[in-house]
Amino acid sequence: MASQMPLYGWFGRAVEIDVENRKFEYYEVDEDVLLKYLGGRGYGAYYLYHNMRRGIDPFDPENIIVLASGPLTNTPVPTSGRFSASTKSPLTGGLIDSNCGGHFAPFFKGSRIDFAIIKGVAETPTYLLIDEAKVEFRDASQLWGKDVHETYAALKNKHGRCGVSCIGPAGENLVRFASVIIDGHRAHGRGGLGAVFGSKKIKAVVAIGNTRPAVKDQHKTLIIVKDMLKLIDANPITGKALSLLGTLSTFNIMYRYGVLSTRNFKDPLVDGFEELSAEKYHELYFHRKFACHNCPVGCGRVSKIDGRIMMGPEFESQFAIGFNLGIYDYRDIVEIHNLCNQLGLDTISMGVTLSCAIELSQEGLIKESLRWGDPELVKRLIYETSQRAGFGELLAEGSLRLAKSVGHEEYAMQVKGMELPAYDPRASQGMGLAYATSNRGACHLRAYLIGVEILGVPKRVDRTLSAFKAGLCVIQQNLYAAVDSLILCKFIGYATHEEHYSRVLEAVTGRSFTSEDIMEIGERIYNVERLFNVREDIDGRYDTLPKRMLEEPISGGPSQGYTTKLYDMLHEYYELRGWDSNGVPRRGKIEELKI
Structure with a gap:
């Protein structure tokens, strides 16, 4: 039963989008569901559990994508500009939600909806345009094949003030760990959401709403927000380390405790601290920092390398496509990080799949001749992965399927099919x-x-x-x-x-x-x-x-x-x-x- 009381924080409204028949329908969300699951990841889990049958292939038209805001989205609460997307993962075969920052969420929720449910497969490449009254199915044929940066620029130029969430070639080619990228550089990174977008021939979702949700007690909200902001500013991690050095600040202490490994978690990282420290990056390559919507921390980094302005890197990228592969030069790490974003690839799964492949090669278990510490080789393999070309056809399947294909699953550093992040679990x-x-x-x-x-x-x-x-x-x-x-x-x-x-x-x-x-x-x-x-x-x-x-x-x-x-x-x-x-x-x- 839909709520008879006015809703605050939530709009209590969702839209079901049938891309195959180019239809959409709004529906009211039961207040009991909102109170039990809130929104975001919770609503995604609730909806998929109750509305998907067992055994659906992630690339089947029956797979569902749930796009979701939360009750605090686009309110004065710090960091309330995040966004969630859920589906059945082509990488793991299980439920996946992916949470992303940037500036898409306020435009999505500004369309007076809390959630969007995407079903079916479009006949031709399509992008969705969501505003406060309708969903439009726009032709994306001219965007299909373009990378994330080109797609983002084209849609921003066309629609002006809006939020853009899109895929690159990796999603189009159903790479099992393809990302959906917001703002051209913030990622729904893990689990292959981009590949599910690609399977439905959805190139992008553009949101252009401007309506803020009502807040029940604005005065009380602002008092609590003020308290939260004071604590965030005074905390040595949020107010100092992350703000001043970004996520790269994580590297220093993890290195000192021996939590980091290299070469597919085979060897401990005991060398390279001077080259990889957050301070060294800021001394040589830092250009400016940036923040997601309504964020007081500003952990994002923009680099300037050889006169070029590039986004990142993040700590997890520093690990996965950096020292994990024997690459220690920030110039290479930033370039590879941006290449993954440009093609729409999860840097963690990409890097750890590559380290699996290199170790398999070093052990003589695959015919490809691969080596550690070769950034040009890495860039070539990343591009091939995004196109499913050559050896990239196997890499696009992720480390577990790659290792299983040669009968050596033990070389895949993964859990349930998803590759490990930076922290070596033996040390923690x-x-x-x-x-x-x-x-x-x-x-x-x-x-x-x-x-x-x-x-x-x-x-x-x-x-x-x-x-x-x-x-x-x-x-x-x-x-x-x-x-x-x-x-x-x-x-x-x-x-x-x-x-x-x-x-x-x-x-x-x-x-x-x-x-x-x-x-x-x-x-x-x-x-x-x-x-x-x-x-x-x-x-x-x-x-x-x-x-x-x-x-x-x-x-x-x-x-x-x-x-x-x-x-x-x-x-x-x-x-x-x-x-x-x-x-x-x-x-x-x-x-x-x-x-």
Whole structure:
């Protein structure tokens, strides 16, 4: 039953878009669903779980894309300019949501909708134009084949003040880890959302709305916002490190603790600090910083290299397409980072798939002759991947399928088909558990145990011990699921917490929320995601890590001798979750959460 009370924060309206028949229909969203799932990642999980049948191929016309804002989107709340997209992943076969910053979300929500549901396959290349009254199906034939930068420039030139979300050649060619890019450089990076766009022949979504959502208690909202801004500014991570040095600031401390590895996680990173430090980058190549919509931190970086202005890099790119491949020169890293964005590729999956391929080559397991530390080779292989040309046809499948094709899955550094981020889980027991139990595959954004194990936020715990990590992992996974549904940036979580989120959500929406409610909503979302995956036969069998992480100790540096003690933590994790020994939510947990 739709709400009879006025809605604040939400519009309570969504649009279902049938690209095959070029039709759209608005519908009201049940208030009970909004209160239980908020929006963003939560609504995506709810909708896909209840509206997709089991076993659909991710490239089938029946696969669904859910574009979603949250109840705090485009309000005065700091970092409320983020956006979420969910679908069935062509990389993992499970549920994927991808969260992105930039400036698209305010225009999307400004169209007086909270969500857009995209179904079917267009007959010809199409882009969607969404405004406050309708959805238009525009011809994208002239844009098909163009890269992200060309597409973004063409659509911005045509539509002026708008938000643009688009794919590049990688999405068109169904690369399983293709990204959707916002603003020409901010990425819905992980899991292959861009390939699902491409399978539906959707080149872009352009939003041009300008209506702000109503806020129930503007005065109270601004008081809480002021408090949050003070905390963000005073915090040494959000107010200093990220603001002054960007995400590259992460490198320095991870290097000192021995959390970083190179060459497909085979060797510890023990050399190269001087070349790779955030300070060295800022000394030589920093041009300016930038921020996403309504963000007080400004972690983004713009580089100036040999007279050229280029975006980035980010820490995860520095790892995946940088030192992971034996590339240590920032000039090469920035150029490769921008090439991936231009073609619409996830830098993490691209880099770790390449490192898998190079190790396979070095071991004589594939015929291609590949080597570490060759940026020109890397650029060629990235382009071939985006076109599915030559060896790029195999690379486009991701590391797991590549390694399986030669009978050596153990060389793929992945979980559930998704490639590992920068943090070596052998050096951080909690991150190992977080990777293994992440619903979308190896991901540092489902739970960031690095915060407590390395950064000491809110307190430091021993990173080498497995004890108590299960509880910390569950708490963070639940909280992050709620934050991804509000939608806010996780970076401000260094300075703020669930009490702030419940208070500001209550002030904006006029509905009662406590910090306990926030955590319960997050738990509900995490369990729905799990149930979706279990329905797709992705259960506890896949809550594991690559053999290298479990059996091969780190060979040097501050973390020498460590492996991940995953199975010391996993049983306790399942018990705390209310799941059975196969990692499946028990009936009592499902009923408790009113799923």
